[in-house]
Amino acid sequence: MSDSKSIASGKGSHEPEHDYATGLATIAADKVADPGLEPHRVRMTDKSVKHEKAAARQVAALFLASVVGSIFSIYAYFAFPLSDDLGTVRNNTLFMGLGITLGLFGIGIGAVHWAKTLMPDAEVAEERHQTRGSEEVRARAVEIIKLADSESGFSRRKLIRRSLYGALALFPIPAIFFFGDLGPNPKDTLRHTMWKAGTRLTKDPSGLPIKASDVTLGSVFHVIPEGLSELEHHKLEEKAKAAVLLVRLDPSELKESAERKSWSYDGIVAYSKICTHVGCPVALYEQHTHHLLCPCHQSTFDVTDECKVVFGPASRPLPQLPIAVDAEGYLIAQSDFTEPVGPSFWER
Amino acid sequence: MAFMKRNLNGSRRHPMAAILVIAAGLAVSGGGYAAATAAVETAKPVTAAASAAQVDEGHKLFLANCASCHGKNAEGTPNAPSLIGVGAAAAEFQVDTGRMPGQASGPQLMVKPVQFTGDEIDAIAAYVGSLAPGPAIPTDAQLAANGDATRGGELFRINCAMCHNAVGAGGALTQGKYAPALTHTKADHIYEAMLTGPQNMPVFNDANLTPTDKKDIITYLTYVQTHGSAGGYELGNLGPVVEGLFVWIFALGFIIAITIWLGAKSN
Numbered sequence: 192m193s194d195s196k197s198i199a200s201g202k203g204s205h206e207p208e209h210d211y212a213t214g215l216a217t218i219a220a221d222k223v224a225d226p227g228l229e230p231h232r233v234r235m236t237d238k239s240v241k242h243e244k245a246a247a248r249q250v251a252a253l254f255l256a257s258v259v260g261s262i263f264s265i266y267a268y269f270a271f272p273l274s275d276d277l278g279t280v281r282n283n284t285l286f287m288g289l290g291i292t293l294g295l296f297g298i299g300i301g302a303v304h305w306a307k308t309l310m311p312d313a314e315v316a317e318e319r320h321q322t323r324g325s326e327e328v329r330a331r332a333v334e335i336i337k338l339a340d341s342e343s344g345f346s347r348r349k350l351i352r353r354s355l356y357g358a359l360a361l362f363p364i365p366a367i368f369f370f371g372d373l374g375p376n377p378k379d380t381l382r383h384t385m386w387k388a389g390t391r392l393t394k395d396p397s398g399l400p401i402k403a404s405d406v407t408l409g410s411v412f413h414v415i416p417e418g419l420s421e422l423e424h425h426k427l428e429e430k431a432k433a434a435v436l437l438v439r440l441d442p443s444e445l446k447e448s449a450e451r452k453s454w455s456y457d458g459i460v461a462y463s464k465i466c467t468h469v470g471c472p473v474a475l476y477e478q479h480t481h482h483l484l485c486p487c488h489q490s491t492f493d494v495t496d497e498c499k500v501v502f503g504p505a506s507r508p509l510p511q512l513p514i515a516v517d518a519e520g521y522l523i524a525q526s527d528f529t530e531p532v533g534p535s536f537w538e539r
Numbered sequence: 540m541a542f543m544k545r546n547l548n549g550s551r552r553h554p555m556a557a558i559l560v561i562a563a564g565l566a567v568s569g570g571g572y573a574a575a576t577a578a579v580e581t582a583k584p585v586t587a588a589a590s591a592a593q594v595d596e597g598h599k600l601f602l603a604n605c606a607s608c609h610g611k612n613a614e615g616t617p618n619a620p621s622l623i624g625v626g627a628a629a630a631e632f633q634v635d636t637g638r639m640p641g642q643a644s645g646p647q648l649m650v651k652p653v654q655f656t657g658d659e660i661d662a663i664a665a666y667v668g669s670l671a672p673g674p675a676i677p678t679d680a681q682l683a684a685n686g687d688a689t690r691g692g693e694l695f696r697i698n699c700a701m702c703h704n705a706v707g708a709g710g711a712l713t714q715g716k717y718a719p720a721l722t723h724t725k726a727d728h729i730y731e732a733m734l735t736g737p738q739n740m741p742v743f744n745d746a747n748l749t750p751t752d753k754k755d756i757i758t759y760l761t762y763v764q765t766h767g768s769a770g771g772y773e774l775g776n777l778g779p780v781v782e783g784l785f786v787w788i789f790a791l792g793f794i795i796a797i798t799i800w801l802g803a804k805s806n
Contacts, residue, residue: 234805277769285771307805394747395697405746409736412747413697438741474701477712477739484713486701491713502713 228314236308246308250301257297264290381539382531384416384433386512391417392437392461392522400521401437406459411476412437414461416524432532434464435512436474437522438494440481446496454513456522461512462498465533466490468505483509506535590665597666600659604640613670625735626673627664632731634660646715647738674734681750682726684761691759694752698743706763708776712739722764726757 235242267286273279324332340346391400395413398420406412414435422429442458454460462483466473471487476494482501483492490503498509510532513525531539602611608619615621619641622630633639637651655663664676696705704710707721716739721729733753736742748756774781 232804232806236805278767281769281771303801312805396693402746405744407742407744407746409742410744410747411741472701475712475718476741477716478736478741479739480713482713486710489713 228316231314234308234312237312243309246304250305250309253297253301253304255297257294257301260290260293260295260297262290264288264294266290381533381536384527384532385419385429386416386433386524386527388524388526389517390524391517392435392514392524393417393419395434396420402520403456403459403516403522404520406437406439406522408439408441408458409478410437410439411478413464413474431465431470434472435461436464436476436483437461438476438481440495444481444495448497451497451511451513454511454525456514456516459514459522460494461514461522461524462492462494462509463512463528463532465509466505467500467507467509468503468534470533473509593662593665594669596659597662597664597669600655600663601666604654605663608641613667622667622670624671624673625667627668627676628674628731629735629737630667631660631664631676632728632735632737634663636728638737647717650719674731677727677730677734681754682730682757683754684726684758686751686755686758688755688758688762691752691755691757694748695756695759698748699756702740704776704778706768706773706776707760710777721760724760726761729757729760 236246237243264287267290268283271279271282271286273283345352392412392414393400393416395415398415398417400417401412401414414437415430416433416435419426419430419433437459438461439457439459442455445455445458445460447455464472464474466485466487468485468488468490471485473483473485473490473492475484475486476482477484481494483494483498485491485503485505488504490505491501492498492505492509493501497511500506500508510528510530512528514522515525517523601609601613605613605622608616609622610616610619613622615623630639633648634655635653637653638648640654641648642651653660667673668675695703695707699707702710702712702718703721704718707724709718709720709722711717718740730753732740733743733748733756734745743753768776774785
């Protein structure tokens with residue numbers, strides 16, 4: 192190492208030597224001259240014994256702080272024990288963490304301070320060697336490859352070579368089927384929810400059915416389909432698709448297209464709560480503007496106008512659930528949603 | 540009061556003297572208290588019957604302070620809605636939180652220092668409540684925060700948290716409107732807001748959130764108000780934006796400072 196080590200002389204004037212006569216690099220005439228290393232500055236710790244001793248004490252103090260930190264974190268484990276009160280977790284982790292932080296930080300800062308103040312500070316430059324091998328090495332490599340070719344007969348034996356190509360080409364193909372089976376095929380589950388003709392609209396989370404007369408003007412109900420709470424499997428998946436928001440508006444404020452006239456009941460409309468952008472629950476309903484706001488990316492839907500997008504990144508209106516009232520006065524679904532709920536997917 | 544103290548001081552007198560004095564003191568202070576708070580007692584319309592005098596007083600206050608926007612008979616004008624049928628609960632909520640009388644038009648009426656005394660607010664509420672049947676002011680039993688906080692938390696997250704934040708820290712709505720923080724909101728105002736749906740807040744009637752549900756929600760919010768965050772400093776409970784900003788400024792700043800120190804020469 193000491194051979195390649197050289198104290199820089201203030202001007203790093205090493206001109207690169209190229210093996211090629213005409214290179215590809217364009218060297219501008221007015222290029223900024225290499226300023227080289229700045230002149231060596233002698234540290235206070237090299238000049239005065241007093242400073243050197245002080246620096247040594249500082250390093251030792253930092254290592255000692257690390258010792259204190261480590262011991263404190265053990266102390267904190269016992270001093271702030273965990274109990275049933277959730278607040279104790281905070282103190283336990285906070286003070287143990289602070290101790291461990293001081294423990295590691297003291298070692299790191301101490302080591303760097305030691306290196307910067309007390310270890311030799313001479314600037315060192317080491318030349319990088321060329322990546323290109325020498326002509327001799329290159330010629331020898333070609334020789335070895337040719338020898339291997341002639342000994343194995345790779346170029347000569349066409350049958351073996353071509354069958355090997357075939358084998359290599361086919362080997363990765365099974366992976367396509369293997370990875371294709373990794374997830375369950377969603378089939379048509381993205382297109383259907385729990386809602387069926389006659390399913391009662393019920394309150395989230397109690398599952399109690401909702402009477403049309405309960406939904407007063409300006410009310411908003413968070414709705415799940417009847418029977419969701421009794422599901423044994425995939426309850427959350429079904430809720431994530433079937434969640435509905437129920438609102439009553441003054442019928443004169445509703446703008447309904449002809450084919451959706453029969454989807455509402457006396458100003459009561461039900462819309463999917465799942466944003467058509469990336470699927471957050473859209474539930475911020477403003478009673479007077481009748482705007483539904485998605486908290487994730489501020490997509491805003493106009494409930495009076497079939498939940499068309501009036502602001503934000505969502506590109507499609509919220510799907511509407513056609514509703515009716517059964518003989519007992521409870522709100523029921525006329526059918527499932529007529530389009531897939533939630534964000535876009537392929538073939539959608 | 541001075542003579543009471545003197546007599547109670549020792550046992551030098553007849554043992555019955557102290558008892559007599561206490562009985563007399565209780566009668567005087569109790570009677571005085573009853574007389575002084577008579578107005579307040581009747582103002583709490585546990586039953587719907589507010590006294591005619593109170594309604595009258597409320598009507599006067601209404602004409603002086605509210606009628607310019609809401610109309611002489613509370614029938615509403617182009618500037619303000621009709622108050623017929625909004626109920627005493629709506630009037631008490633709006634006036635007792637300082638939102639009414641409104642100061643300036645804007646995206647949303649702000650909370651201001653309350654403009655009336657408790658008695659005056661009760662009178663205004665009694666007057667508005669007398670106009671037509673509407674939501675009544677909740678009773679003390681409905682407001683006692685002794686329900687099921689866990690259940691209240693679940694109901695709050697389903698019905699309220701999307702606007703008011705999961706722990707009631709509030710949040711932004713569209714075009715300058717916002718859902719206020721509930722960190723210092725009193726139980727009666729929470730109850731009345733659910734019942735009447737002030738401004739752009741939807742109505743949560745008793746069929747949607749039953750009185751028990753409302754009580755549980757109040758219990759949950761009271762618990763959150765009185766118990767600190769279990770997870771350390773909450774940074775306003777506003778979620779990833781604030782937490783991210785904190786990390787970007789302080790943690791990254793610290794890392795940059797350390798990096799500069801690492802690269803700097805010792806002097």
